[in-house]
Amino acid sequence: TEKTMEKIVALCKNRGFVFAGSEIYGGLSNAWDYGPLGVEFKNNVKAAWRKKFVQESPYNVGLDSAILMNPEVWVASGHVGGFSDPLMDCRDCKTRHRADKLIEDFTGESADGWSNDKMMEFIREHHIKCPNCGSENFTDIRQFNLMFKTFQGVTEGTKNEIYLRPETAQGIFVNFANVQRTTRRKIPFGIAQIGKSFRNEITPGNFLFRLREFEQMELEFFCKPDTDLDWFHFWKDFCEKWLHDLGLTKENLRLRDHDKEELSFYSKATTDIEYLFPFGWGELWGIADRTNYDLSRHQEHSGKSLEFFDPETKEHYVPYVIEPSLGADRVALAFLCDAYDEETLEGGDTRVVLRLHPALAPYKAAVLPLSKKLNDRAQEVYSVLAKRFAVDYDDAGSIGKRYRRQDEIGTPFCITIDFDSETDGCVTVRDRDTMKQERIAIDKLTGYLESKTDF
């Protein structure tokens, strides 16, 4: 039995995890809508991140900044003149250049409308040099034509052009001083947020892997210069542990350090945590030591001090930043791929099981009366549990079929109400993975599910 994207996409569509966006109009390329099960599941993924990165963290606090920001933010961050141009970095002096501008400046020729490959070839052939240091050692051209543009206000013109944010990080940087002051935090501390980002990706695809509208879960962790590499390793381990604890198969995960050539010019160290999707290895989580680049840039462009004053050492400094950045949709896809299983049962039948961590499963339990005559008691159990958990109720079809339906959507526990329940006050709880059953008192069910689905 092979795990394929086709099977996973089909399950998502058929069971209400993910639908094609605007489907009745023929869809919109690369747009997906989360259905009833998908929204529960994705919310659970985000809640699991928030719990470990904010609620349980002695260091981090939350934020929810606006998607629309002052356009100057994107100049300071390097996204304007960055995300919208064909860029290449000089490997020797680490300066960044627009490929078309280099060509024009050196040869007087206009590279208007040229492909990146054509520009690259031209630059090599004409031995075009870095205007800063004279080197010919450039990285490949990266096209950063990625920001969605729109207009604020009723008139459309360059004056009121604004962008949909391509990352949530900048909302954190511009609020650094606000958060530090109001929470009275001392360095080190972090600001975490979950939110939508938009990138006009040139090659979107692979289902939820590369979207144009997606959600990010980002932490910007501010620390003292010279402690940055220690914190970089701390957060790298922390992120890896989060994935392991939520049950991602270790063999399907690897850490890939960026070498000197690949590192952004402002980054001291970057590691990608990658996952082996059915279509190959792909980046899940980018963890970067971004030095004090971001805050320094915003300090320069806004004219506002973003220095931290350390009351103990009496030092002023611009904090260094460690950034672990994770895509909510992308990691949700990894959890789905990892959980998908087809199991051959005794007797030759197969069942599809989503072996999701119980904390991520859309429903924690399903209440299944063995007979419609038991509906009243079953409804009672359902309403008690529904106060605390997302639970399903199903009284249609054979019990075997009902188990299969729950297995396929990852429900970790099936609770059957039978005629004995009336006399002994107990129900049968079936475990999704082992299919073992045990008898549990109705008044112990809440505690049982709580302990089993905790993260």
Ligand code: ATP
């Ligand atoms: P990639 O190399 O895959 O384009 P990136 O290096 O541009 O990713 P970052 O800018 O570091 O990605 O973004 C941080 C995280 O946000 C990624 O690790 C990924 O999980 C998520 N992400 C980025 N772009 C997308 C996208 N188009 N769709 C879904 N998730 C994304």
